[in-house]
Amino acid sequence: MATPLSSSAASVTAASDATDALANVHVVCAEPSIANHFLAELRDKDVQKDSLRFRRNLQRLGEIIAYRISTHLSYTDKTIQTPLAETTGKLLHDFPILATVLRAGLPFHQGFLNYFDQSPSAFVAAYRIEGTAQVQVQVDYLSAPSLDERVLILADPMLATGKSLVQTYRAMLRFGMPRQVHIAAVIASPEGLAYVAREIPEATLWVAAIDEKLNEHAYIIPGLGDAGDLSYGSKL
Ligand SMILES: O=P(O)(O)OC[C@H]1O[C@H](OP(=O)(O)OP(=O)(O)O)[C@H](O)[C@@H]1O
Numbered sequence: 001m002a003t004p005l006s007s008s009a010a011s012v013t014a015a016s017d018a019t020d021a022l023a024n025v026h027v028v029c030a031e032p033s034i035a036n037h038f039l040a041e042l043r044d045k046d047v048q049k050d051s052l053r054f055r056r057n058l059q060r061l062g063e064i065i066a067y068r069i070s071t072h073l074s075y076t077d078k079t080i081q082t083p084l085a086e087t088t089g090k091l092l093h094d095f096p097i098l099a100t101v102l103r104a105g106l107p108f109h110q111g112f113l114n115y116f117d118q119s120p121s122a123f124v125a126a127y128r129i130e131g132t133a134q135v136q137v138q139v140d141y142l143s144a145p146s147l148d149e150r151v152l153i154l155a156d157p158m159l160a161t162g163k164s165l166v167q168t169y170r171a172m173l174r175f176g177m178p179r180q181v182h183i184a185a186v187i188a189s190p191e192g193l194a195y196v197a198r199e200i201p202e203a204t205l206w207v208a209a210i211d212e213k214l215n216e217h218a219y220i221i222p223g224l225g226d227a228g229d230l231s232y233g234s235k236l
């Protein structure tokens with residue numbers, strides 16, 4: 001029988017498991033860049049009143065993370081004829097499938113699409129079921145091309161409990177097995193990020209920032225509030 005760990009040993013083990021799980025996470029705003037400015041505007045309750053700017057900032061962070069992910073993709077040499085001479089260009093080997101979760105995912109998705117302009121898209125409707133003690137997520141509408149042997153980028157700006165992303169990813173696998181998976185979010189909670197990393201170990205994770213914690217409603221603190229409502233208005 002295994003010897004039970006003391007609580008301090010257990011918490012050290014849990015912490016090191018979380019550290020291992022998070023080894024595959026890229027935190028874009030860990031270094032100073034214009035991404036930090038866009039993120040600060042997204043969080044600011046006064047700037048948020050301008051929903052056009054809010055959506056555009058989600059889109060701009062989508063563009064920045066798309067660029068960062070593009071450094072992990074494959075390229076093929078192609079001979080290019082300029083008006084003056086021949087040269088060699090590097091073309092993206094194949095455009096990734098871009099998947100997102102309604103509603104808040106839409107502006108973030110547009111940022112990825114601005115860069116991966118020939119990518120097919122996949123859309124998922126996932127929502128939290130109201131009135132349950134624990135967050136439960138229902139995946140509804142799902143539209144996707146074949147994922148077999150493709151690079152998949154699954155993007156959703158808020159990674160709170162991580163359940164929307166994990167259930168979305170699992171539901172998407174009936175469309176085929178991707179050869180490479182990237183998951184992107186703007187703000188993640190530490191526990192949600194560790195959950196996603198544990199449940200989808202094959203994914204490389206990209207976030208603008210990792211925040212402090214979740215509150216009792218499973219909202220990210222300090223976070224930015226409700227990304228779907230701030231983009232498109234509150235719902236009944
Ligand atoms: O990590 P989780 O705990 O699953 O929560 C994250 C989900 O919450 C947000 O969507 P929301 O449910 O607010 O829907 P909306 O975009 O329609 O507002 C967000 O865009 C994620 O999909």
Ligand SMILES: O=c1cc[nH]c(=O)[nH]1
Nearest residue numbers: 160219220225226227
């Ligand atoms: O903090 C959160 C959590 C879920 N959905 C949001 O939009 N924000």
Ligand SMILES: [Mg+2]
Nearest residue numbers: 226227228229
């Ligand atoms: Mg919402």
